[in-house]
Amino acid sequence: MKTLExxxxxxxxxxxxxxxxxxxxxxxTIAAGEVLAFLxxxxxGKTTTIKLIAGLIRPDAGTVRxxxxxxxxxxATLAQVGAVLEGNRNLYWRLTSMQNLEYFGVLRGLSxxxxxxxxxxxxxxxxxxxxxxxxxxxxxxxxxQKLAIATxxxxxxxxxxxxxxxxxxxVESAQTVKSLIRQIAASGRAILxxxxxxxxxxxxxxxxxxxxxxxxxxxxxxxxxxxxxxGATCTYQIELExxxxxxxxxxxxxxxxxxxxPHQMQFTGDPELFYRVLEILRPLPLLNVKRKEADLTxxxxxxxxxxxxxx
Amino acid sequence: xxxxxxxxxxxxxxxxxxxxVEALGGILITTFFFYALFVGAQYVAGPASQFGERLDAVVxxxxxxxxxIFVVNDIALNLQVEAQTGTLExxxxxxxxxxAIFLAxxxxxxxxxxxxxxxxxxxxxxLTGSQLRFPPSLVxxxxxxxxxxYGFAFLLGSxxxxxxxIQQLLILSQFGLxxxxxxxxxxxxxxxxWVGQWLPMTAGAGLLRDVMVRDVDLDGLRLLIAVTSGxxxxxxxxxxxxxxxxxxxxxxxxxxx
Numbered sequence: 001m002k003t004l005e006x007x008x009x010x011x012x013x014x015x016x017x018x019x020x021x022x023x024x025x026x027x028x029t030i031a032a033g034e035v036l037a038f039l040x041x042x043x044x045g046k047t048t049t050i051k052l053i054a055g056l057i058r059p060d061a062g063t064v065r066x067x068x069x070x071x072x073x074x075x076a077t078l079a080q081v082g083a084v085l086e087g088n089r090n091l092y093w094r095l096t097s098m099q100n101l102e103y104f105g106v107l108r109g110l111s112x113x114x115x116x117x118x119x120x121x122x123x124x125x126x127x128x129x130x131x132x133x134x135x136x137x138x139x140x141x142x143x144x145q146k147l148a149i150a151t152x153x154x155x156x157x158x159x160x161x162x163x164x165x166x167x168x169x170x171v172e173s174a175q176t177v178k179s180l181i182r183q184i185a186a187s188g189r190a191i192l193x194x195x196x197x198x199x200x201x202x203x204x205x206x207x208x209x210x211x212x213x214x215x216x217x218x219x220x221x222x223x224x225x226x227x228x229x230x231g232a233t234c235t236y237q238i239e240l241e242x243x244x245x246x247x248x249x250x251x252x253x254x255x256x257x258x259x260x261x262p263h264q265m266q267f268t269g270d271p272e273l274f275y276r277v278l279e280i281l282r283p284l285p286l287l288n289v290k291r292k293e294a295d296l297t298x299x300x301x302x303x304x305x306x307x308x309x310x311x
Numbered sequence: 312x313x314x315x316x317x318x319x320x321x322x323x324x325x326x327x328x329x330x331x332v333e334a335l336g337g338i339l340i341t342t343f344f345f346y347a348l349f350v351g352a353q354y355v356a357g358p359a360s361q362f363g364e365r366l367d368a369v370v371x372x373x374x375x376x377x378x379x380i381f382v383v384n385d386i387a388l389n390l391q392v393e394a395q396t397g398t399l400e401x402x403x404x405x406x407x408x409x410x411a412i413f414l415a416x417x418x419x420x421x422x423x424x425x426x427x428x429x430x431x432x433x434x435x436x437x438l439t440g441s442q443l444r445f446p447p448s449l450v451x452x453x454x455x456x457x458x459x460x461y462g463f464a465f466l467l468g469s470x471x472x473x474x475x476x477i478q479q480l481l482i483l484s485q486f487g488l489x490x491x492x493x494x495x496x497x498x499x500x501x502x503x504x505w506v507g508q509w510l511p512m513t514a515g516a517g518l519l520r521d522v523m524v525r526d527v528d529l530d531g532l533r534l535l536i537a538v539t540s541g542x543x544x545x546x547x548x549x550x551x552x553x554x555x556x557x558x559x560x561x562x563x564x565x566x567x568x
Contacts, residue, residue, distance in 0.1 A: 013563055022563070048563065056400050057563040079406045085566075089397040094329040095322065106318035109406045135329070 001068050003158050003190035004030040009052050009062035011045075022048040024214035026062075030190040030207070032158065035181065037201035037222070038194045039300055040211035046194045047086060049211070050161050053192070054083050067158050079109050082152030086163035086194070090148040093137035097128055097147050100136060101154055108155035115154060122150040126180065142173025149180060153189075160184060162193045166200055178204060202226070202296040210303050218303055226296060235268045238281070239288040251280050263287075268302060312415065315407055319419035327423060341428060345435050348373060367443040368523035374428055375456065375519070376492065379512070381424055382460040383488060384481055385417050386468035386552075394475070400566035409556045410465070410549050417464060421457075448522055448529050451538060455515035456492075458541030463488075463511055465548025469555035475567060492516045497533070508536050511544045 011023040023045045030036045040046050051057040053064050055071035055078055064070060069077040084090055091100045098119055105115025123129045126146050136144060145165060152160060162181070166174040174197070181204055185191050195201050201208065202222065209219040220228065243262035244252070252259075255277055256269040267277050328334050348369055390413075393399035403409055436443065467484060470477050496507025497517035508514045514537035521527045559565045 011563065051400070051563070054400075054404055056403065056560065056565050058557070058560040075408060076406045078404055081404060083401070083404055085397075085400055090401050092322065092326070092398060093396070094326045099322075099325060103318050103322050104401070106314050107402065107405045107407065107412070112314055112318065 002029045002065075003032050003034075003067055004028060004053065004192065005063075005065040006049075006053055007063050007065075009049060009064070010060045011048055011052060011057060012060060021214050023052065023059075026052075026211065026214070026216055028053075028192070028209060028216075028219075030159070030192060032190055033185055033188045034206045035185045035191040035193055035204050036207040036209060037205035038192055038209050038211065039198065039201060039296075040194075041304060044211045045214040046211060047163055050083070050085070050163050050192065050194065053159075054078075054081055054161055079155060080158040081161065082155065082157035082159070083161040084145070084148045084152050084163065084165055085161075086167060091136045091144065091151060094135060096133050096135055097123060097139070098132040100147065100151055104151045105154040108157075110155055118154055118156070122153060125183075126150045127176075140173075142169050142176065145169060145173065145177060146180065149177070149184075153184065158189060160189050160191045162191060164194055164196065166195060166197055174200070198296040198300055208296070210300060212304060222296075226299060234271045234274065235266060235292040236274055236277075237288070237290045237292060238265050238267065238277075238286065239263060240265075240281070241285040241287050244284075248280055248284075252277060255280075266292075312407075312411065315411065316415045316419060319412075319415045320422065323416070323419045323423050338427065338431065342431050342435070344373070345370070345431055349435060349439050349441055365523070366441065367445070370432070370443055371445065371449070371523065372519070374432070375453065377428070378421070378425060379456065379460045379488060379492065380485065382417065382421055382457065383463050383467065383484060385420055386413050386464045387471040387477060387481060389413065389416060389420075390468055390471040391475070391477075394566055397566070403556075403565060408553070410552050413465075413468060413552070414461075414549075417461060446522060449519060451534060452515040452518035452522070452529070455537040455541035456512045456519070458538075459512035459515065459544045462541075462544030462546070462548035465545075465552040469548075469551040472552075472555040472559045472565070473562075475564070488512075495520065497521070508533060509540055511540065514540055 006026065006028045009023050009026040012019050012021045014020070026045065026049050028036060028038070028049075038046055038049070048057060052059050052062075053066070053071075055064075055075070058072060064072065066077050066080050069080070071077040071081065092103070095103065098116075101119030101122060102112060102115045105118060106112055110118070120129075120132075123132050126149070128143065128147060128150065131139060131143060131147075136147065139147065149162070149165065165181070166177050169177060178200055181191060181193065185204075193201065193204065205222045207220070208222050208225045210217050218225065240263045244259065244265070249259060252265065255267070255273055257265050257267045257277060259265045267274055349366070390399065393402060402412060405412060407415075435441070463484070467477065467481065470480060474480075491510055491512045493516075494507075494513070495517065496504070496510065496513045497520070498504075499507045508517070514533055518529055518533060518537055521529065556565070
């Protein structure tokens with residue numbers, strides 16, 4: 001049995017007299033110990049999907065099963081869900097770190113004593129022990145985020161939903177959160193992670209799902225995903241000795257070439273097309289031509305472009 | 312559920328004392344009002360003076376009035392604040408139902424408020440050497456009024472969940488409360504009298520007037536109506552709240568401001 005099985009979720013809202021399709025058809029499954037990176041542009045339906053899974057929004061159609069139980073029919077299922085929601089504080093700012101852990105522990109169904117014990121363990125694991133009696137509002141953004149994740153784990157849920165957990169964090173804090181996510185997955189929890197930082201998704205995830213306009217447009221194991229799309233698209237960086245003339249620039253524009261500087265450009269696309277790029281550039285002296293390894297960022301952008309083209 | 316109530320009590324207390332000046336300000340204002348009542352300035356009791364002119368009647372009426380206002384606004388204000396600060400959805404990610412959580416919260420904040428008021432009252436009684444009579448027969452009518460006010464609170468909470476900003480409705484509800492608590496519906500004639508008895512909180516308030524103003528014993532039938540209507544309005548509030556949570560989940564507006 002998978003930790004999360006969401007099948008054909010649909011959700012539409014009425015907004016300004018119009019029916020808006022927020023989630024058209026989303027199916028996701030995550031096994032224990034697995035991280036699924038859920039990617040998509042703003043407004044694609046990521047947060048709505050997370051809230052549908054967490055039982056905070058009722059789907060128009062489709063089913064959610066968390067360790068085999070439906071959170072919409074059986075509220076006790078929520079004891080298996082922890083979440084850090086984007087745009088929310090997630091914590092009481094007037095309470096200290098320890099008080100938040102204790103309070104949310106009881107709210108998730110633990111006894112006060114167990115919540116206290118687990119709270120102390122989590123503070124230790126998350127390197128927050130010296131901040132245990134400090135009010136949350138005085139903690140740094142990075143510490144608040146770490147505490148929000150710790151609080152989401154207080155009841156040892158099988159599924160952890162992380163909506164943009166590294167948003168607004170400095171590089172160091174983002175790295176800390178990243179290694180914490182890795183530890184949490186290693187402890188056997190399933191994690192659904194949304195992020196705009198694709199390098200983080202690439203390093204952390206076992207699976208990738210890309211959503212656009214409420215529909216999953218690609219989903220597969222991360223390595224396979226990169227391999228699969230890397231074959232179809234290549235990225236080359238080209239540096240010229242001199243600035244590109246406007247006629248060539250216009251011709252190259254139609255071939256997926258983007259100019260970063262007047263004498264530097266990048267091509268992403270079918271390797272066959274790259275020879276046409278070189279034809280257009282002939283006989284300008286080339287200073288440097290380098291193939292970039294495909295990464296999640298390029299594949300993601302490519303997919304979105306393709307998706308927009310279809311739409 | 313007891314654990315949840317205790318956790319809510321602790322949370323309410325910590326949040327209350329986190330800003331000592333704010334807490335102290337509230338205590339000073341309450342103390343001032345009570346002291347004013349004791350030195351004879353009955354006008355500060357406002358609608359509470361409907362419960363009689365004797366000091367004990369005015370004080371009990373005032374305590375009841377302030378607590379009912381507090382209870383009635385508590386759930387709706389709490390929901391609005393939590394939605395604004397961004398903790399509401401996190402709170403509702405719980406195996407406890409939203410109604411159970413907000414009932415535990417309302418009871419905890421009521422107990423906290425009640426304890427503070429009673430402590431202040433006790434200190435003033437000690438300092439002034441005054442004495443208040445609190446007949447045990449008041450307990451059931453008071454309980455029926457408080458139950459009705461919780462029902463009212465859940466109805467307003469339901470409106471807050473669906474309509475979000477309901478400040479104007481909260482202000483309007485104060486006039487409704489004034490009518491329900493201060494109108495002597497027990498003096499209405501004919502069938503209107505029985506209609507009046509079934510309005511929220513009116514039967515309990517009428518019985519309080521009987522004991523404190525008219526010095527008569529409790530009427531068994533009206534006491535039964537008061538307690539039954541208290542339970543009914545409380546149940547109605549809970550049912551409406553559960554329905555509002557489902558509607559908010561369906562519309563996807565649970566955490567919206």
